[in-house]
Amino acid sequence: MATQLKDTRETQSLPQGSVTWPLPPRVRPDLPNHDKATLEAYLATAPLDEVDIADPLWWETDTHHVYFKRLRAEAPVFFTSVNNNRHRGFWNVTRWNDVMAVDTNHQVFSSEATLGGITLFDMDPDFIMPMFIAMDPPKHDVQRKAVNPIVSGQNLASYESLIRERTAEVLDGLPRGEAFDWVDRVSIELTSRMLATLFGWPQERRRMLTYWSDISTADPELPGNPGKEERQGILLGMLQEFTMLWNERVNAEPTGDLVSMLAHNSATRNMPPMEFMGNLVLLIVGGNDTTRNSITGGLYFLNKNPAEYAKLKANPGLVENMVSEIIRYQTPLAHMRRTALQDTVLGGQLIHKGDKVVMWYSSANRDDSVLDNPDAFIIDRPRARQHMAFGFGIHRCVGNRLAELQLKILWEEILKRFDHIEVLEEPERVPSAFVKGYNKLMVRIPA
Structure with missing residues (x-):
């Protein structure tokens, strides 16, 4: 049997519930607190190098698309300078083909945690959490393979009735x-x-998983969010709890859950604690954000596009195609980041070794050089699965089929029960350039 993992640091008890976001409306200090139209007008006219599109403001107000449309047209591979942001400068990659070129070339564009990882925020050098999405081959390949069986065709078939039962409930x-x-x-x-x-x-503690997902992706510099040290303590608490599960399962017969898979696979059974933590964060966030935010986004998009909602009611057979369109239109993770391993040229721009390169999936999914009418939400869009939301190459989302299955079942069950679900007000969005999601959406089902 593998060596048991040991707790290496003191941890703290965690609250039983979801993270909350008591954030006031945020704006740049030099911009008045204007409405969405005014912010979009600013993004449409401001000098490109004046805008830091990674500022959570543009995501909280859902105005980022205006700037990305300009970048795709004027400067599809564009450097946001170190003087204008807190991310030590980064390349914005905004067109479909350029994003694809980066995502499928791990020999030049690295995901390694020790180089900063996969998000705009560099991993804290004193708190590096290696995870297989933040690794390059060969280690990435063997660790990913360890958890692949969780989303095998056989497992998906076995989950279907359970998902449908819970959805109905x-x-x-x-x-x-x-x-x-x-x-x-x-x-x-x-x-x-x-x-x-x-x-x-x-199951009675399932909301802790949501809480840890939110904490791991929350911006520690935003008011109301846990700061750096508090965040680290919370994640160490998560590690402590999962270490107890690991120690139970490593000396038991293998089962079909992710902890048991990691504990019994030769590629992962001797992970150090911080690597175990990193893979936990990856799997929790990956299993949470795509499905959760697409569930919300789908209902919101249908309400904003009543003709599409009517089309769905008239033809429930469109559900499966619509699910792919929801995921494209939402793009639940707005970006992935890489680090250049050598000098290279992309889109006519010289990228130097060590530069931070950001693939904006949310922009590539609106690229009209590849997609017809991409700013429109069209539930019967031809080739709807042709989208960037899951990434491409060796890091393509491992759970994409499970996410699609959950959304498909949800909408099949909704259409059986409700003629309409009404969105009452604009959603409260996550203030993040990474997780493109929602904190709140008030709705009503007619009596």
Whole structure:
């Protein structure tokens, strides 16, 4: 049997619930607190090198698309200088073909955690969490292979009835004729139940998985979010709890959950604690954010496009195609980052060894040189699965089929029950240039 993991640092107890975001509206200090139209007008006219598109403001207000459209047209590979942002300068890659070129060339563009990792924020050199998405081959390949069976065709088939049963239970428990938060009652509830199943985690504590996902991706510099040291303490607490699960399962017969898979696979059974933590964060975030935010985004998009909602009601057979369009239109993870391993040329720009290169999936999914009418939400779009939301190459999302299955079942069950679900107000969006998601969406199901 593998060596048991040991707790290496003191940890703290964690609250039982979801992270909250008590954030006031944010704007740049030199911009007044204007409405969305004014912010979009600013992005449409400001000098390109004046804008830091990684500022959470543009994502919280859903105005980023204006700037990306300009970059695709004027400067598709564009450097945001170190003087204008807190990320030590980075290359914005915004067109489909350029993003594809970076995503499929790990020999030149590295994901390694020790070089900074996969997000705009460099990993803290004193708190590096290696994870297989932040590794290059060959280590990436063997660690990813260790968890691949969780989303095998056989497993997906076995999950289908469970997902449908839980979806029906959640939908049947929703109030009629009164306002409620779709994010909390449906999006988080369904994804947390599935996450708990994947990890063999107690269902009664499933919201802790959502909490850890939110903490791991929250910007520690934003007011109201845990700061750097508090965040590290919370994640060490997560490691402590999962270490207990590991120690139970490493000396038991293998089961089908992710912790058991990691504990019994030769490529992962002797991971140091920080690497175990990193892979936990990866698998929790990966299993949470795509599905959760696409569940919310889908309902929001249908309400914003009533002709598409009517089309769906008239032809429920469009659900599967619509799921792919929802994921494209939402693009739940806005970017992935790489680090150049050598001097190279991309889009006519010289990128130096060590430069930070950001693939903006949210921009590539709106590239009209590849996609027809990409700014429109069209549920019967031809070749709807042709999107960038899951990435490409060796790091393509391992759980993409499971996410699609959960969304497909949800909408099949919604259409069986409700003629309409009404969005009552604009959503509260996550202030993040990485997780493109929602904190709140108030809705009502007519009585």
